[in-house]
Amino acid sequence: MSYGVRLRVWGDRACFTRPEMKVERVSYDLMTPSAARGVLEAIHWKPAIRWVVDKIHVLKPIRFQSFRRNEVGAKASASNAASAMKNGSLCDLGIIVEDNRQQRATMMLVDVDYVIEAHFEMTGKAQAGDTPAKHASMFNRRAAAGQCFHRPCLGTREFAAEFALLGADDPAPASELKGEERDRDLGWILHDIDFVNGKTSRFFRARLNDGVLDVQKCLAETSAT
Amino acid sequence: MAEQQAGVARRHEFVLFFDVANGNPNGDPDAGNLPRLDPETNKGLVSDVALKRKIRNYVAMARPDAPGHEIYMREGATLNNEHKRAWAAVMPEATKAEELKKLPRNEAKARELTRWMCANFWDIRAFGAVMTTGVNAGQVRGPVQIAFASSVEPILPLEISITRMAATTEADAEAKGGRTMGRKHIVPYGLYRVHGFVSAPLASHPVKGTGFSDADLALLFEALSNMFEHDRSAARGEMATRKLIVFRHASALGNAQAQSLFDRVKTWRVFKDQKHQLGDDKLDNAPPARSFADYAITIDREKLPEGIEIIEP
Numbered sequence: 001m002s003y004g005v006r007l008r009v010w011g012d013r014a015c016f017t018r019p020e021m022k023v024e025r026v027s028y029d030l031m032t033p034s035a036a037r038g039v040l041e042a043i044h045w046k047p048a049i050r051w052v053v054d055k056i057h058v059l060k061p062i063r064f065q066s067f068r069r070n071e072v073g074a075k076a077s078a079s080n081a082a083s084a085m086k087n088g089s090l091c092d093l094g095i096i097v098e099d100n101r102q103q104r105a106t107m108m109l110v111d112v113d114y115v116i117e118a119h120f121e122m123t124g125k126a127q128a129g130d131t132p133a134k135h136a137s138m139f140n141r142r143a144a145a146g147q148c149f150h151r152p153c154l155g156t157r158e159f160a161a162e163f164a165l166l167g168a169d170d171p172a173p174a175s176e177l178k179g180e181e182r183d184r185d186l187g188w189i190l191h192d193i194d195f196v197n198g199k200t201s202r203f204f205r206a207r208l209n210d211g212v213l214d215v216q217k218c219l220a221e222t223s224a225t
Numbered sequence: 226m227a228e229q230q231a232g233v234a235r236r237h238e239f240v241l242f243f244d245v246a247n248g249n250p251n252g253d254p255d256a257g258n259l260p261r262l263d264p265e266t267n268k269g270l271v272s273d274v275a276l277k278r279k280i281r282n283y284v285a286m287a288r289p290d291a292p293g294h295e296i297y298m299r300e301g302a303t304l305n306n307e308h309k310r311a312w313a314a315v316m317p318e319a320t321k322a323e324e325l326k327k328l329p330r331n332e333a334k335a336r337e338l339t340r341w342m343c344a345n346f347w348d349i350r351a352f353g354a355v356m357t358t359g360v361n362a363g364q365v366r367g368p369v370q371i372a373f374a375s376s377v378e379p380i381l382p383l384e385i386s387i388t389r390m391a392a393t394t395e396a397d398a399e400a401k402g403g404r405t406m407g408r409k410h411i412v413p414y415g416l417y418r419v420h421g422f423v424s425a426p427l428a429s430h431p432v433k434g435t436g437f438s439d440a441d442l443a444l445l446f447e448a449l450s451n452m453f454e455h456d457r458s459a460a461r462g463e464m465a466t467r468k469l470i471v472f473r474h475a476s477a478l479g480n481a482q483a484q485s486l487f488d489r490v491k492t493w494r495v496f497k498d499q500k501h502q503l504g505d506d507k508l509d510n511a512p513p514a515r516s517f518a519d520y521a522i523t524i525d526r527e528k529l530p531e532g533i534e535i536i537e538p
Contacts, residue, residue: 013373065264068255069272072298076349076356081338090345094299103254110265146482150424151370158273160372160422162484 003119003136004054006166007143008173009039010113013065014154015106019190019201026107027155029062029184030208033215034192035155036116039163042152044139048126056213057115059175068105072097112154115172140165175211184208191219232429232436233368236479238472239421240490241449243374244517248462249410250417251275259410260382267379269415273371276419279452281348284444286455288347294444297346297354336432339365343435350435351445353427368427368437369445374419377492378503378514385409411462414515420487425477446471446538468522471536480532489525 009031016028016035033053040051074095084093120139122132142148143165152161166172175182186206194200204222206213243250251271252258261270281296288294343350343365353367389405392398397405423445428437446469453464470490474480493500496511500521514520526535 012375063265066255067261067270067272068253069274070254071274076297076342076354078335078338078356081342081356085338085341090295094295094297094346096299098300105255142478145480146485147476147478147480148424149426149478150366150368151422151483153370157366157370158372160370160420160483162482164482 009161009163014112015108016155024105039152048130049120053118055117059113073102074100177211232434236474237423240470242468244416246463269376269380271374280448283448283452294347350437370422374417376415380415473534475532481530493521
């Protein structure tokens with residue numbers, strides 16, 4: 001934990017989609033550890049490091065809104081692209097959006113504000129020059145200056161995230177959660193997708209304790225049962 | 226297709242203001258096509274995808290014959306698909322790509338395909354696309370990211386009933402005397418603000434970059450400025466881009482926090498030649514805004530962080 005970081009992220013809207021309700025998207029009540037990892041990676045990441053999310057502080061009340069959009073149901077086909085590439089013709093390669101219409105709703109969170117507490121571990125891909133101190137200072141420098149590799153988002157890309165680094169001495173911002181909201185059993189939520197083992201999803205029993213989701217503690221409790 | 230151009234090397238953020246008069250900027254399919262509303266604030270909303278649709282349509286219309294400016298997500302009705310393009314330029318490279326396909330690794334092939342798609346399709350270069358190219362997670366993330374647009378003040382959607390002096394079916398014609406009624410939803414006036422991001426590494430990174438170039442960026446700003454000029458319809462009323470403010474960073478990763486830049490752009494309500502903060506008590510007796518002249522937009526250029534340039538294309 002010597003190279004722990006704290007990052008505050010906030011935005012007007014967010015959608016951390018529940019995998020069991022991803023057609024008509026319904027968001028989890030709070031940011032998942034995997035979404036938090038994605039935010040950190042958007043600011044700084046190299047194959048030499050792996051971000052581990054320790055805690056997520058929920059600073060604003062959990063509220064939802066519904067939003068329905070016209071979406072496209074099809075994906076770009078690799079075989080069509082390959083044959084178009086061969087023929088040198090783009091005819092019939094595009095997707096006519098009217099023919100692939102789906103109207104899908106998003107049950108999104110509104111007005112969210114979190115503090116992510118995380119640290120990183122070195123992976124097997126670390127080179128000689130990859131010291132933890134180097135990556136820690138790179139992350140801190142970027143986050144403090146508002147720099148990012150790409151704009152982090154709150155679940156989906158239309159919900160861009162604002163972020164600010166919390167220094168080691170900065171106090172944790174107060175949570176606006178009301179009494180009974182501060183301690184909640186959030187049920188089983190996605191911890192992360194295990195890309196090493198065939199992209200399997202890993203879940204854990206999440207519990208909000210005084211407005212804080214202690215990911216490591218919940219993971220330990222989950223594996224104990 | 227020419228060589229893939231160097232991608233945008235600097236980060237950008239932009240603030241776009243557009244307005245609507247007596248039209249529906251974006252209907253809500255959940256609410257019978259009423260203008261979209263934030264239920265908590267009564268501010269109007271326009272989805273990110275609605276704006277991206279207009280940008281795509283503008284690019285398709287403005288660069289119909291330019292190589293590399295195809296639009297992947299087409300709107301069937303508006304795009305003229307008939308004209309034959311000069312694909313001779315594409316052919317040599319395509320055959321070369323054909324040879325490259327002999328590379329044993331599937332990943333290399335997948336990357337070659339996505340490269341080619343990026344080189345040919347402007348919207349994939351800008352916004353990315355989900356491609357089923359297996360290996361590299363099948364996704365191209367484009368550098369351009371657009372948030373939801375929100376009106377600066379609450380809007381008032383109106384329902385207008387209209388009549389038609391003809392009926393569709395004979396049964397209707399007999400029952401209703403040849404007349405039917407319909408409804409239109411309009412916003413009398415609304416000024417909307419939207420934030421956008423251009424993440425340079427997603428354009429210029431050797432592996433992840435889409436090759437979205439400075440010329441593409443200029444076209445994006447051209448599209449943002451002109452997209453409503455070519456999107457007239459009975460539903461939209463009068464829509465227009467009012468102001469586009471671009472923050473250009475000197476580096477790829479950026480030189481300042483996005484929110485601190487966005488905060489520099491402020492909207493004011495103008496009443497009797499005086500600027501007031503939105504929501505000011507003094508505005509309680511002011512009539513609702515009905516034109517762009519009722520608003521003022523200011524940009525704070527004082528003490529701009531080093532490496533930040535403000536452009537108004």
